[in-house]
Amino acid sequence: MDNTKVRKIFTLGVWGDNPIFRQILGICSALAVTNLMLNSLVMGLGLIFVTSFSELTVSLIRKFTPKHIRMMVQVLIISSFVIIVDIFLKAYYPEMSEALGPYVGLIITNCIIMGRCESYAQNNPPIYAFLDGVASGTGYAIILLIIAFFRELLGFGSIFGIQVLGAWWTNWIVMIMAPGAFFMLGIVIWVARSLSPEDEESNKQEVAKA
Amino acid sequence: MKKSIGYPVFFMVIVTVVFSSILAFLNYSTADRIDFNQNNKIRRKLLYAFNIQTENEDPQAIEDKYNENITEKKINNKTIYTAEENGNIIGYAFPIEGSALWGTVKGFAAISKDFKTLLGIDFVSHSETPGLGGRIDESWFKEQFRGINLESSQEGKYIIYNPKPGGNVDAISGATLTSDSVREFLNVDIEDFLSFAKEVNLDGQY
Numbered sequence: 001m002d003n004t005k006v007r008k009i010f011t012l013g014v015w016g017d018n019p020i021f022r023q024i025l026g027i028c029s030a031l032a033v034t035n036l037m038l039n040s041l042v043m044g045l046g047l048i049f050v051t052s053f054s055e056l057t058v059s060l061i062r063k064f065t066p067k068h069i070r071m072m073v074q075v076l077i078i079s080s081f082v083i084i085v086d087i088f089l090k091a092y093y094p095e096m097s098e099a100l101g102p103y104v105g106l107i108i109t110n111c112i113i114m115g116r117c118e119s120y121a122q123n124n125p126p127i128y129a130f131l132d133g134v135a136s137g138t139g140y141a142i143i144l145l146i147i148a149f150f151r152e153l154l155g156f157g158s159i160f161g162i163q164v165l166g167a168w169w170t171n172w173i174v175m176i177m178a179p180g181a182f183f184m185l186g187i188v189i190w191v192a193r194s195l196s197p198e199d200e201e202s203n204k205q206e207v208a209k210a
Numbered sequence: 211m212k213k214s215i216g217y218p219v220f221f222m223v224i225v226t227v228v229f230s231s232i233l234a235f236l237n238y239s240t241a242d243r244i245d246f247n248q249n250n251k252i253r254r255k256l257l258y259a260f261n262i263q264t265e266n267e268d269p270q271a272i273e274d275k276y277n278e279n280i281t282e283k284k285i286n287n288k289t290i291y292t293a294e295e296n297g298n299i300i301g302y303a304f305p306i307e308g309s310a311l312w313g314t315v316k317g318f319a320a321i322s323k324d325f326k327t328l329l330g331i332d333f334v335s336h337s338e339t340p341g342l343g344g345r346i347d348e349s350w351f352k353e354q355f356r357g358i359n360l361e362s363s364q365e366g367k368y369i370i371y372n373p374k375p376g377g378n379v380d381a382i383s384g385a386t387l388t389s390d391s392v393r394e395f396l397n398v399d400i401e402d403f404l405s406f407a408k409e410v411n412l413d414g415q416y
Contacts, residue, residue, distance in 0.1 A: 035341065036340070061225070065221065066217060066221060068218070069218045069221070073221075077225075077229065080229040080233055083236075084233070084236060087233075090244045091240040091244050091247070094251065155341060156341060173341065173342065176341035177339060177342070
């Protein structure tokens with residue numbers, strides 16, 4: 001294993017090419033499950049599991065997969081792993097399964113997984129593909145947790161279900177509802193992009209050159 | 211790779227068979243557990259509606275308590291749960307259901323043996339907004355339904371929200387539609403159950 005390559009995979013997945021604020025992928029679930037931190041954490045872990053193992057499998061069979069049916073194969077693999085997560089939650093964490101409701105099943109439609117399978121796992125060896133899945137999933141999970149932190153704190157006055165703000169705190173109902181998610185996501189993307197603007201600068205230069 | 215039709219089909223079949231077998235195996239090996247979880251939830255909700263306490267939240271304790279106190283009976287295609295404590299019937303529970311703001315709310319309501327008091331309610335499933343309508347799950351809301359007198363109400367208005375005259379329950383602020391729906395279907399379901407009980411002479415069945 002090449003250490004610099006691994007480091008690159010992780011810096012890209014978590015920050016440089018972060019699925020949410022760079023690629024704007026996986027937004028639906030980022031909006032839907034972020035009203036509680038616990039839900040976001042489980043969703044993040046589920047996504048890390050599905051992305052990494054899907055990428056691993058896609059990469060393992062990439063040499064045998066006929067190119068024109070690869071999408072079909074990828075969807076099949078992704079949905080299998082999602083069903084595994086769903087069954088696992090139902091059997092061992094029924095309360096969590098209920099709280100996340102249909103969103104576990106909707107991991108299938110999360111563009112991050114398909115995107116990474118297409119762009120990375122198709123052309124890279126299994127071990128790196130697996131790590132790429134872990135990195136992208138982690139990037140997604142971190143952003144979800146940041147959004148959920150503010151939504152839960154302002155909306156319920158709690159963190160991971162533990163009340164931290166006293167009775168004096170008036171819950172911001174808007175934070176629990178969908179609009180709160182849009183505001184928070186917008187702010188997070190704004191902040192993250194102002195912290196690392198170099199990408200757009202280089203894009204502009206390229207456009208200028210062209 | 212050669213673009214024949216045979217190979218892709220063969221490949222797809224193999225991949226499908228492999229993954230389907232894995233999933234089928236997982237599904238089969240966890241089916242009992244998932245089933246138990248679902249039944250456990252219903253048992254817990256019924257015990258709550260009857261206000262029967264369990265020592266702890268352990269699934270086994272809940273199952274024991276349930277088997278000890280509650281019996282299920284089908285009468286004219288309706289499932290009625292009867293609760294006993296120390297050999298005396300304390301009341302009957304029946305399923306309640308209605309559509310609220312985002313979807314169907316399902317649950318149970320329990321009524322005392324003499325049909326004069328509402329013992330309690332609990333919700334099994336709903337899809338209301340977390341933090342707003344979703345607060346029907348919170349105990350402060352559900353506890354209000356304990357001991358509501360069903361005799362003094364008129365025209366099937368058993369549940370009346372404060373501060374209306376005769377109000378007996380506080381609605382959830384910020385979740386008027388969910389609160390109203392819960393009141394509506396509870397009133398209807400209680401009315402239905404009471405007339406059903408009279409019709410089949412529920413007392414005489416035991």
